[in-house]
Amino acid sequence: MAPMGIRLSPLGVAVFCLLGLGVLYHLYSGFLAGRFSLFGLGGEPGGGAAGPAASADGGTVDLREMLAVSVLAAVRGGEEVRRVRESNVLHEKSKGKTREGADDKMTSGDVLSNRKMFYLLKTAFPSVQINTEEHVDASDQEVILWDRKIPEDILKEIATPQEVPAESVTVWIDPLDATQEYTEDLRKYVTTMVCVAVNGKPVLGVIHKPFSEYTAWAMVDGGSNVKARTSYNEKTPRIVVSRSHSGMVKQVALQTFGNQTTIIPAGGAGYKVLALLDVPDKSQEKADLYIHVTYIKKWDICAGNAILKALGGHMTTLSGEEISYTGSDGIEGGLLASIRMNHQALVRKLPDLEKTGHK
Ligand SMILES: Nc1ncnc2c1ncn2[C@@H]1O[C@H](COP(=O)(O)O)[C@@H](OP(=O)(O)O)[C@H]1O
Ligand SMILES: [Mg+2]
Structure with missing residues (x-):
């Protein structure tokens, strides 16, 4: 008999203890998971030489560090893209059809680049949302460490860390843009791209050309290693x-700007954005508008959108709406990209595609 006349049943005590343990486990599991994942990744809790740059339970991330990792990811992905192309064993297959009935192609270049890029970013920033064009196989987890070095050219342009809440960030990875052209061995069109959006707004973009080893990056209100050209032809x-x-698209362009307009057909959304900029790469054609x-997917366009925005340009739907880089993967309203032009005046010139049936 217990004091005060209350009798304790041994079974009741055992259940009570188990419940208590359960609550304690629940409270501490997040903390422990964070510690173990740090060890699993080879990093040291509390900030070691290598490993995650953001805590596993959210917190903040530094956009300058995200830019450094994004550049590294684009370059590492690009090495895979080049290696597969040079081996001539592409394992080309179709993921299905686009809405217009074209083959949506995928190769070993896409898959291997995706794996490198995804795990580099995921290891450095475990708490951020990453959307990538190719499927990531969880059983195939690869730990790729970032050495936490920020390259000199980034430090020179962006003097201080740029902290934002991790939960506001969405990363978009295109491990191989212009897959169709890659399979045709049209190498100059191929890029790897990373974009970071904050609250859906494109904030930093990296476009890397694996075959000429050229990389363009820019951060909105931060800095860039690329600039606009000095002049553009707005009239023709x-x-x-x-x-x-x-x-x-050709009919729309000619109808809007007249038959004197030059149309440059090219592969890859990354390549086409670079065509609007002052890019030293010899294989790069130049254009005034894209x-x-x-229909197009957000990983195809986010990096270009961020770079254009950082340099004072614009990328919108054809009706002039800003594109939000959260939620769904794709956009329906077409794309107009310009720099050093009156973008809204261009939008007004374009026909309404719904009405003209030019979609
Ligand atoms: N109608 C459509 N449906 C799906 N993806 C499209 C598309 N139009 C363009 N894209 C994608 O956008 C990128 C640029 O296209 P394009 O070279 O035709 O301008 C390519 O990306 P990937 O090569 O990464 O798949 C292409 O697959
Ligand atoms: Mg693409």
Whole structure:
């Protein structure tokens, strides 16, 4: 008999103890998971020489560090892209059809680049949302460490860390842009891309050309290693458009700007954004505008959007709406990209695609 006349049943005590243990486990499991994942990744809790740059339970991330890792990821992914292309064993297959009925292709270059890029970013920033074009196999986890070094050119442009809440960040990875052209061995069009959006707004972008080893990066209100050209032809622009997902883009361009307009068909959304900029790469064509009329995915366009925005340019739907880089993967309203032009005046010039049936 217990004091005060209350009798304790041994079974009741055992259940009570188990419940208590359960609560304690629940409270501490997040903390322990964070510690163990740090060890699993080879990093040291509390900030070691290598490992995650953000705590596993959220907190903040430094956009300058994210830029350094994004550049590294694009370069490492690009090495895979090049290696597979040079081996000539692409293991090309179709993931299905686009809405317009074209093959949505994938190769070993896409898969291996995706793996490198995804795990580099995921290991450094375990708490951020990463959306990537290719499927990531969880059983195939690879731990790729970032040495936590920020390259000199980034430090020179961006003097201080740029902290943002980890939960506000969405990363978009395109491990191999212009897959169609890659399979045709049209190497100059191929890029690897990383984009970081904060609250859906594109904030930093990296576009890397694996075959000429050129990398463009920029951060909105931060800095860049690339700039706009000094002049653009707004009246009779050279317009860069898709060569493999063109839809009615040529008709739209000629109808809007007249028959004197030069149309440059090219592969890859990354390549087409670089065509608007002052890029030293010899294989890069130059254009004044980039127009796309069919459906397109956010990993294809986010990095270019961030770079253009950082340099004072614009990328919007054809009706001039800003694109939000959260939520769904794709955008429906086409694409207009320009720099050093009156973007809204260009939007007003374009026909309403819904009405003209040019979609
Ligand atoms: N209608 C469409 N549906 C799906 N993806 C499209 C598309 N139009 C363009 N894209 C994708 O956007 C990128 C640029 O296209 P394009 O070279 O035709 O301008 C390519 O990305 P990937 O090569 O990464 O798949 C392409 O697959
Ligand atoms: Mg792409």
